[in-house]
Amino acid sequence: MRAVEASGLRRVFGEVVAVDNVSFTVEEGEIFGFLGPNGAGKTTTINILTTLLKPTAGTATVWGYDIDSEPDRVREVIGLVPQELTVDDELSGYENMMLQAALYHVPREEARRKSKEILELLELDKFAHKKVESYSGGMKKRLEIGCTLIHEPRILFLDEPTLGLDVQTRAAIWNYIRMLVKNKGVTIFMTTHYMDEADNLCDRVAIIDHGKIKAIDTPGNLKSSIGGDLIELEVSEPNGCSEERLRTVAGVVDVALNNEQVLVKVMRGEEALPMIISELLKMGVGIRRVEMKKPSLEEVFLSLTGRKLRDTEGSKEETARMRIAIRRVRS
Amino acid sequence: MISRASEIGAIASREIKKWYRSPILLFMTTIQPLIWMSLYGKAFNLTGLFRIPEEILKQLPPDTTARFAAIANEILARFFGSSDIDFFSYIAVGMMGVILLFTSISSGMSIAWDRRLGFLNKLLVAPISRSSIILGKVISSVVRGVTQSLLVMLIGLALGMKLRIAGTAEFLVALLTLILLGASFSSLIISMTIRLKSWESHIALNNLLTLPIMFTSSALYPVTLMPEWLKAVAVFNPLTHGIELLRQALLLGSVYYSQEMLWHLSILAAFASAATFLGIYLSNIALRKM
Numbered sequence: 101m102r103a104v105e106a107s108g109l110r111r112v113f114g115e116v117v118a119v120d121n122v123s124f125t126v127e128e129g130e131i132f133g134f135l136g137p138n139g140a141g142k143t144t145t146i147n148i149l150t151t152l153l154k155p156t157a158g159t160a161t162v163w164g165y166d167i168d169s170e171p172d173r174v175r176e177v178i179g180l181v182p183q184e185l186t187v188d189d190e191l192s193g194y195e196n197m198m199l200q201a202a203l204y205h206v207p208r209e210e211a212r213r214k215s216k217e218i219l220e221l222l223e224l225d226k227f228a229h230k231k232v233e234s235y236s237g238g239m240k241k242r243l244e245i246g247c248t249l250i251h252e253p254r255i256l257f258l259d260e261p262t263l264g265l266d267v268q269t270r271a272a273i274w275n276y277i278r279m280l281v282k283n284k285g286v287t288i289f290m291t292t293h294y295m296d297e298a299d300n301l302c303d304r305v306a307i308i309d310h311g312k313i314k315a316i317d318t319p320g321n322l323k324s325s326i327g328g329d330l331i332e333l334e335v336s337e338p339n340g341c342s343e344e345r346l347r348t349v350a351g352v353v354d355v356a357l358n359n360e361q362v363l364v365k366v367m368r369g370e371e372a373l374p375m376i377i378s379e380l381l382k383m384g385v386g387i388r389r390v391e392m393k394k395p396s397l398e399e400v401f402l403s404l405t406g407r408k409l410r411d412t413e414g415s416k417e418e419t420a421r422m423r424i425a426i427r428r429v430r431s
Numbered sequence: 432m433i434s435r436a437s438e439i440g441a442i443a444s445r446e447i448k449k450w451y452r453s454p455i456l457l458f459m460t461t462i463q464p465l466i467w468m469s470l471y472g473k474a475f476n477l478t479g480l481f482r483i484p485e486e487i488l489k490q491l492p493p494d495t496t497a498r499f500a501a502i503a504n505e506i507l508a509r510f511f512g513s514s515d516i517d518f519f520s521y522i523a524v525g526m527m528g529v530i531l532l533f534t535s536i537s538s539g540m541s542i543a544w545d546r547r548l549g550f551l552n553k554l555l556v557a558p559i560s561r562s563s564i565i566l567g568k569v570i571s572s573v574v575r576g577v578t579q580s581l582l583v584m585l586i587g588l589a590l591g592m593k594l595r596i597a598g599t600a601e602f603l604v605a606l607l608t609l610i611l612l613g614a615s616f617s618s619l620i621i622s623m624t625i626r627l628k629s630w631e632s633h634i635a636l637n638n639l640l641t642l643p644i645m646f647t648s649s650a651l652y653p654v655t656l657m658p659e660w661l662k663a664v665a666v667f668n669p670l671t672h673g674i675e676l677l678r679q680a681l682l683l684g685s686v687y688y689s690q691e692m693l694w695h696l697s698i699l700a701a702f703a704s705a706a707t708f709l710g711i712y713l714s715n716i717a718l719r720k721m
Contacts, residue, residue: 202441
């Protein structure tokens with residue numbers, strides 16, 4: 101079964117179109133990511149799928165349940181980790197877990213057992229009975245994720261899970277998320293505006309801008325759509341090197357010889373590199389140094405939208421306008 | 432049913448835990464009625480109004496002084512329910528009602544906070560009834576209010592308040608009154624604030640509501656002493672009915688008027704249920720997805 105199936109989702113706030121005819125599917129057990137700048141419509145999409153907002157048009161099912169006609173069913177099978185921290189600072193980690201358990205009708209005994217298990221899994225068991233206000237940012241986020249696991253949801257919605265965290269903490273959160281997918285078998289739908297996060301963590305990525313999906317694929321395929329990786333070699337016997345023979349290696353797109361420097365543009369560099377090296381050795385060419393450059397999702401975003409992901413963060417006005425529009429509609 | 436109760440319980444117990452863990456909050460909300468009670472209640476000596484100076488008393492025939500005393504007692508009984516009453520006790524009971532007003536109104540702010548902190552969304556994505564959210568808030572507010580009201584009573588007793596309770600039944604009526612007052616005010620405030628986003632506007636609303644409600648009730652002076660226009664307002668003020676009930680149950684001993692109590696109690700109960708249903712109705716609209 102498909103974990104999420106969205107077709108033609110659209111949401112308008114006043115005059116601002118936040119989500120514009122968005123269709124996609126999320127398969128069971130995968131980590132699916134929405135990558136896009138602030139104000140691209142990522143959170144609005146999450147709010148629609150988690151029954152917080154009504155779509156202006158379009159339909160979606162979550163774990164087979166219709167978001168419009170079976171909201172309580174949907175709520176039972178999902179967990180939402182919003183952008184902001186919503187764990188209660190004045191309660192302990194354990195109390196936060198038990199509160200969440202009661203909201204999802206988990207029987208008390210079971211809730212106790214599971215809280216303990218989840219807190220151990222997320223390495224928070226030592227702090228279980230401390231007030232959350234004494235936790236670090238990363239610990240709070242972990243607890244936030246842990247709380248949503250108490251009713252064993254099938255799908256976790258993570259909205260910018262590492263927003264505002266430092267590099268190390270971000271990497272740690274990624275590991276926890278991967279572990280949850282492996283140990284608990286949950287499906288993850290997440291949003292991010294960090295390219296490295298989408299690249300490292302997601303099985304498939306949808307690139308979204310101005311409410312529209314520009315492309316959906318694995319990070320690897322998205323990057324290879326740019327035209328492949330660049331392999332740069334420094335060789336010792338450049339005269340014996342044959343451009344024609346290098347071009348016959350599977351995956352090679354382009355070759356350029358420049359004295360001791362050999363530049364090869366290839367699809368899937370990891371697979372092509374050993375073959376290129378063995379081909380060069382067969383020609384009797386010595387290799388001093390090898391470097392492989394992979395295109396990042398940054399280039400993918402650039403080629404799809406005509407602007408850089410980083411630049412779009414400058415358009416704060418646009419984001420602010422969107423936020424105001426959203427607030428107005430909700431009030 | 433059981434699952435509904437556990438949802439409501441979870442939401443209410445979160446608020447109550449947060450409350451009893453911050454004693455400063457308890458202290459701050461209790462201090463204001465205490466100031467009213469001790470300054471206003473102690474400064475004004477009710478029976479002193481009718482005290483005749485010693486030298487005049489000597490010149491009057493004993494027959495006349497007895498009749499004057501009888502008239503004075505009748506006046507006191509007419510306005511305050513009993514001639515054997517001191518103004519401090521009268522005000523202290525009034526403040527037991529007023530503190531419920533204060534705590535209920537300040538507890539309504541928690542929804543604005545929850546919305547701002549994103550906690551409200553956490554409640555909204557959970558498979559719980561939307562009305563459980565409101566009922567949880569009302570119940571926690573009632574628990575807080577009643578506890579603080581009883582605390583005011585204990586402090587009042589320590590400062591010289593004289594309770595005259597006829598029996599357990601009367602005390603239970605007083606307790607029920609406190610619960611109904613708390614439910615009335617917290618539901619009312621939630622109905623008014625469920626859509627408020629900023630808590631600055633909430634504070635403004637707080638100030639706008641508390642003092643007028645207090646001064647148009649019988650918290651500080653009997654309704655019978657009020658001018659006609661104020662009487663008309665006071666009759667519609669649930670605080671008046673609550674405080675009158677409390678006074679009859681707690682101060683008048685066995686001389687209370689059961690007919691009158693029944694009247695106050697039914698009005699208060701009607702108001703509390705109407706306010707609760709209004710709160711549930713309006714928050715169902717405000718919390719439904721848009």
